[in-house]
């Protein structure tokens with residue numbers, strides 16, 4: 533099991549519990565998402581992998597002295613099956629799935645990602661709308677002592693797609709122009725990106 537320690541500040545510590553991957557072999561694509569923990573409080577988990585990953589996710593949290601009940605926010609960058617598979621482990625959390633914010637059967641009507649509104653979770657963690665891959669994608673921005681990390685889901689498939697648009701386009705894009713614009717926005721904003729299906733990378737110097 534890979535646990536990559538990434539960033540710590542006085543409030544929060546970010547770790548990639550499982551780096552994402554995607555590989556095509558014949559007519560099958562093997563893929564799973566990057567699953568990221570920001571240990572606070574508040575405790576946040578970003579993208580919960582496929583429905584078959586529950587036990588290894590619980591084990592990974594245990595290594596950080598966390599139980600699923602300790603998680604305050606589940607953030608799924610979008611609603612695809614490899615990003616939402618274990619949301620039901622987190623019974624005490626507010627769930628943000630794309631543009632939807634809910635807890636139990638209560639859905640927030642006051643926050644509108646579609647109008648560009650950012651959702652502030654704490655001083656150093658916020659959720660921002662970054663549609664394109666789907667029309668309701670979000671990214672998490674984590675400020676670690678002024679070094680900025682974006683956990684983007686499939687806005688970025690993997691580092692290699694910076695040089696090869698085909699990689700993110702062929703991974704599926706509901707609106708290529710919108711995705712292109714949001715990719716640019718995130719590249720200008722942050723220092724490191726955790727993409728949907730590859731290891732974290734540093735944003736090339738502008």
Ligand SMILES: [Zn+2]
Nearest residue numbers: 565614686728
């Ligand atoms: Zn994905």
